[in-house]
Amino acid sequence: MGENPGVVSLLYLHGVGNGDPRDAWRRALDKALQDAGYPGLDEVEVIAPKYPDVLRTDDGDKTIKIPPITAPRLSAEEQRNVRRRVERATAELETILGEPVPASPVGVTDSLAPIVLRVLRQAHNYVTKPGIRARTLRMVLDELPEEGEIVIVGHSLGSIIAIDLLRRLPPKLTVTGLVTIGSPAAHPNLHEDSDRLEMKAPVDHVGWWVNVWSNGDAVTGLRGIWRHFPWALDLQVGLGLDHRTTTYLRSKPVATAIGRGLFGSLSKELAVVEGTPDVALNSLEVRLALWLAYAQFLRDHLKGATQERFGAALRVVQHEVLERVIENYQADGVRIPQQLLDLRVSPDTPGDQALPRPKPLTQLSKEEAVLALVALATANPVRPYEIDVPDDVRRQAFHDLTVWMGLGGGLGENLHIAMQSASKAVYPVDQWKLWVGIGIGAAVLVAGPIGLALAAPAGLAGGAAIIGALSAFGPGGMVGGLVTAGAITTTGAGTIAATLVSSSSTAEDVEVTVIQLLTAAILRSREGLEQDLGVWLAMSEIQRQTGREVARLAAYSDDKAPGVEALRRKARAAERAMAYMVKNRLVEGLTDEEPKGEEPFEE
Known part of the structure; x- marks a missing residue:
């Protein structure tokens, strides 16, 4: 022996x-x-x-x-x-x-x-x-x-x-x-x-x-x-x-x-990487920090075994995301902010040890924060893991996040209200909660080169590296929200609509993306901010292109053909959101007349 x-x-x-x-x-x-x-x-x-x-x-x-x-x-x-x-x-x-x-x-x-x-x-x-x-x-x-x-x-x-x-x-x-x-x-x-x-x-x-x-x-x-x-x-x-x-x-x-x-591991500790301490985070790095802060605020308000499970999942995702980002930065010769390096976590760290938290981000104005916050509100921050988070926990996390950003807890409360209102407007009353927060919104925008091109601002140092790192985690959820926040602009409306209408996107993709767009419009209204015409144009293009596709396919297809029905669902999502925007005067210069055949959805 x-x-x-x-x-x-x-x-x-x-x-x-x-x-x-x-x-x-x-x-x-x-x-x-x-x-x-x-x-x-x-x-x-x-x-x-x-x-x-x-x-x-x-x-x-x-x-x-x-x-x-x-x-x-x-x-x-x-x-x-x-x-x-x-x-x-x-x-x-x-x-x-x-x-x-x-x-x-x-x-x-x-x-x-x-x-x-x-x-x-x-x-x-x-x-x-x-x-x-x-x-x-x-x-x-x-x-x-x-x-x-x-x-x-x-x-x-x-x-x-x-x-x-x-x-x-x-x-x-x-x-x-x-x-x-x-x-x-x-x-x-x-x-x-x-x-x-x-x-x-x-x-x-x-x-x-x-x-x-x-x-x-x-x-x-x-x-x-x-x-x-x-x-x-x-x-x-x-x-x-x-x-x-x-x-x-x-x-x-x-x-x-x-x-x-x-x-054991060839290297027991994380490799020491030299950072650049005095360089401000770029727009994509800011979204990474927002994601981590939001996820940790969610964990703070969870209880018992769910809190432990959520925290363990976050530890894994935080480790994998940061390591991939840093590896890509090094490969591309891009400077690495010290603030990113400070967020690294070893997978061998005991589960009861606190995760490093990002420093408060106070440089964003409300106007700049709207789309990033909306993306987080409809995202799964620990994707690919799926953990149900109660609605009141999300609301508390929104409040803490916007206070942490120096924008006040009222913005977080309005974000929560805006998301609920938009969801109810797009979905029938008994179905809207099924998709909120599960992380499928904006998935299609990340799935192909169109989405990635929109996500990374032109000339942004490290933009391609960070997008490449995040896209490895699959479309939707945290990744989809992060890289598409800010991509909804007037110039990008037609491209986004074409991507969403394509057969590669599901009706749920379109419905949740429309909820994101409408949430942003409602939040801007509640905060007294100027509306972005790109939201209206994107939904208008979705409605126009899906309508054309329905007309083209319905001429020869069966009445209830699945492809045609999916297109109709996509069109209805945009129509309902636009009806809500008209009814609640969210876009300047539009008539108060309600589109025929649609029921108004009061906020």
């Missing part, structure tokens, strides 16, 4: 065959670790049991029983906490490993068929014969330390053995990370008569699980294992038709995952 508790050990579980008696796997991994920037295996306690003789026997001694499960049962709350912890670690590892960049798919050749059949046959033999399974598991367990930390690497059939071990380890032994390579675990028939599929949720003593499979390795079924084990991170690589463990271990993603498990 291993004797070095407190040291991270490496358990390697081989697949079928002779058990690699010359340990070629070790030499391959040792070099790959060093190539990836980690120490080699010289100082690592390596445990590599060899069990080919066991796999080749029949059931053997029937008195040997499969080791019992030692992992404790968790309450629902404990399981939620474990899932969040594992997801945080997995998301961080996913960022480090990078996006999968597989080679072109490789066709499976006849020469690989014997290997596939042999692996699956022996794997099936292990699963269906309790005596073989019991002897194998007990042999491995006898070589493990009773306590400490361990990284498990399982290749091919070894990955199945690793999965069986996870819940049968000594209670004081923690698995820093599990790396499975070339695993046949995607084949459902291998899990018959086993308790393996009970691990749909993360296990308390396992930090993370990465499964790497090659797009030419038929043993894997040419797919990952997510369907059976949703908490595993599937990573596809392009290794050709090769199923050998040495080929997998030499790949950078595998070596990086194992190295991180054994040695």
